[in-house]
Amino acid sequence: MAAGYKNESQPDTNEKIILAARTEFADHGYDGARVDRIAVSAGVNKAMIYYHFNSKRNLYLAVIKNHFEVIKTYALKDVDPETSLENILRILASTFVDMSSRITSFKPIILRELANPNREVLKEIVAAFTESRLPELLGHSLSIEVQKGNVRPMDVRQMIASFITMNIGYLLLAPLINRVLVIDDRETFIQERREAVVDIFLNGIRTR
Amino acid sequence: MAAGYKNESQPDTNEKIILAARTEFADHGYDGARVDRIAVSAGVNKAMIYYHFNSKRNLYLAVIKNHFEVIKTYALKDVDPETSLENILRILASTFVDMSSRITSFKPIILRELANPNREVLKEIVAAFTESRLPELLGHSLSIEVQKGNVRPMDVRQMIASFITMNIGYLLLAPLINRVLVIDDRETFIQERREAVVDIFLNGIRTR
């Protein structure tokens, strides 16, 4: 009766646990998450969690590390650094939108982590950003355009902060904004958003 | 010996509890918050918390309700609806910045609430936004400028979403952005941000 023993090998206990833990932590937060529940939904004995991860905290960190590896898969590695600013912006906007729908269970984890920034985890997030070379790429392109006179002289960090928040900020605040602005067709709105943010931002910084 | 009974009326147990609870919930989240700890830091017996609020959940909701009343104090009620769009934007940007520094303990609570949107609480937040007449005022002003031909025709909701996220998004994501963009003097950056967001947004939507 007991579910097959045998190392039939794949689904890989380790991964099953991380997957179950991810949704548990996303749904309930660290303190609200229950190790027993993770064990059940992973179809694994609780002892296995401690065998593989030693502690709840450790499992939590493993979930986060694992997720960043996933994220790096969708990263913007192969953006031609010589491409136009407009192209970079378009790619970024699309990447944010695409990513957000693929990492739904990560969003709540990040939001909670932002609530009480924890050195360890924050470092990981910052590293992911840095490794993506997004700020570097964007900052570089913006500086050049300023020199060329195509973009008005202005603190480049303010520009980057604006573009990032227009994108990520919406993805995080969506449940709120969608209600306040009475947005019914969220899918359409988010798709149109890709063009809107590039449009507004680009015109916002361009020389008139 | 026992600390004076008598209704010597002020410090008001009720308020002391809410104040202590606010920081406890902000620091640890709902599940991480400890009623015992709230009692100690409020300098009150735990039973009093149940006497006054019945349950942890109830206390949590009381903290949120109380905070919205505080927020409405700083609200934008007296913005002249006939003032220019630029003025409205300036006022909004300033209000967001000012507010954020006064409601520090509310920020983490909101972030966590966004992580797992809860009907009851979300409704409260949306109501606060609506009551502030911010979206209405901004939407109205934008529509008029579009009609006048001063602002390019575009989904007004996309514009509002952009402006709100540039402002609130930054305040929420600050711990992250400040590190990614290596912003040392945060105070200066946030002050300069008030002008930057209005500048970028306004130019972004204006007819060329």
Place this chain on the structure above:
DNA sequence: TATTGTTAACCAACTGGTTAGTTTAACCTT
């Protein structure tokens, strides 16, 4: 003026359920 009753505010100590983490003894596969 004492006496009694009532009530809101308060408290120390307890209860009972929960939970992270452990242990044991066995089983399976390589």
Place this chain on the structure above:
DNA sequence: AAGGTTAAACTAACCAGTTGGTTAACAATA
């Protein structure tokens, strides 16, 4: 033989909520 796995029982701490009472203030009664 070893590493992965299971079910189940266990523990020690923890924690939301309760209990059974105390205290001060006030008002009605006598």
